[in-house]
Amino acid sequence: xxxxxxxxEPDVAQALVWGLTAEGYIVDTADNGTDGLWMATENAYDxxxxxxxxPGLDGYQVAQSLRERERWTxxxxxxxxxxxxxxxxxxxxxxxxxxxxxxxxxVLLAHLRSLTRRTLGARPAVLTAAGLALDPAARTVTRDxxxxxxxxxxxxxxxxxxxxxxxxxxxxxxxxxxWDASRDGDPAVVEVVVHRLRRKIETLEAPAVIETVRGKGxxxxxxxx
Numbered sequence: 001x002x003x004x005x006x007x008x009e010p011d012v013a014q015a016l017v018w019g020l021t022a023e024g025y026i027v028d029t030a031d032n033g034t035d036g037l038w039m040a041t042e043n044a045y046d047x048x049x050x051x052x053x054x055p056g057l058d059g060y061q062v063a064q065s066l067r068e069r070e071r072w073t074x075x076x077x078x079x080x081x082x083x084x085x086x087x088x089x090x091x092x093x094x095x096x097x098x099x100x101x102x103x104x105x106x107v108l109l110a111h112l113r114s115l116t117r118r119t120l121g122a123r124p125a126v127l128t129a130a131g132l133a134l135d136p137a138a139r140t141v142t143r144d145x146x147x148x149x150x151x152x153x154x155x156x157x158x159x160x161x162x163x164x165x166x167x168x169x170x171x172x173x174x175x176x177x178x179w180d181a182s183r184d185g186d187p188a189v190v191e192v193v194v195h196r197l198r199r200k201i202e203t204l205e206a207p208a209v210i211e212t213v214r215g216k217g218x219x220x221x222x223x224x225x
Contacts, residue, residue: 001046001116001160002026002177006036006062007078008054012101016049019105024139024152024159025112026180033057037065044176045073047115049108050095052079060093067094074115078103113137116163127162129220130209132201134159143201153178154197157190161210166222168213194218 003020007013008031020027028043030036034056040048048066052059063075077095091098097111113136127134131144136159141148150158156178161169171187179189194210202208211219 001156002028002044003112004028004030004036004040004043004045004048004073006030006033006040006048006054006059007051008032009051012051019108023109024156026156026178028180031055033059033062037062040066040073041069041071046177047112048073048075049112050075050077052077059095063094076108076111076115109137127159127165129162129165129222130207132162132209134162141201148200150197150200153193154200157193158197158201161218161220165220168216168219170217173217 001024003025005013005016005020005027007016007029010031013029013031017027017029028039028045030039033054036048036050036054037057040062050059050062054062057065059077059079063077066073066075074097075095076097076099078099078101080101097115099108099111127136133142134140134155139152139155141150141155141158157174160174160177171190174190175187198208198210201210209220211221213219
């Protein structure tokens, strides 16, 4: 999942990058509201972590501008201010959730998972398909109850496909959401990761889960498909 962190305190921003990257997120950063608004407008993100007190545009202005432009990426707003009116202003400006500093890192991750589930509609905490189960919180994958050893990149691709079950996802979309900006956009890397995933999750006893749609991408079929 791709996250934009808009935070002007270098230590806080770096801690968020390290922590979220370790959890399998792809993280971009901006250290001011003006750049944050531009990045959120020009790129597709699954969630935005947005500080309130920022140089240039503040977090309220960024959130409001995004909603006025009909950009509906979920926003988790961070602030050191704890007044109820500040909380209300953040939500009224367009934020979807609110977290006061200092915050517990596990709580931050829980808020991000909740926002992702909420945005994609009613989804269970554990993502499943054809006996396959991925727990984003625990970062574990099983097939028919047996644990599978997958890499962080493989888990990220699998999670994205499971969260969009029934929808054909192109290689370019997977690159955009599961690789960092330094990747040169070569779709061959997606093919390699999907091939590795298939070797791990599909056997003679366990049927195929990830389907290739020629010329379009990959899909995990929903039970209704």
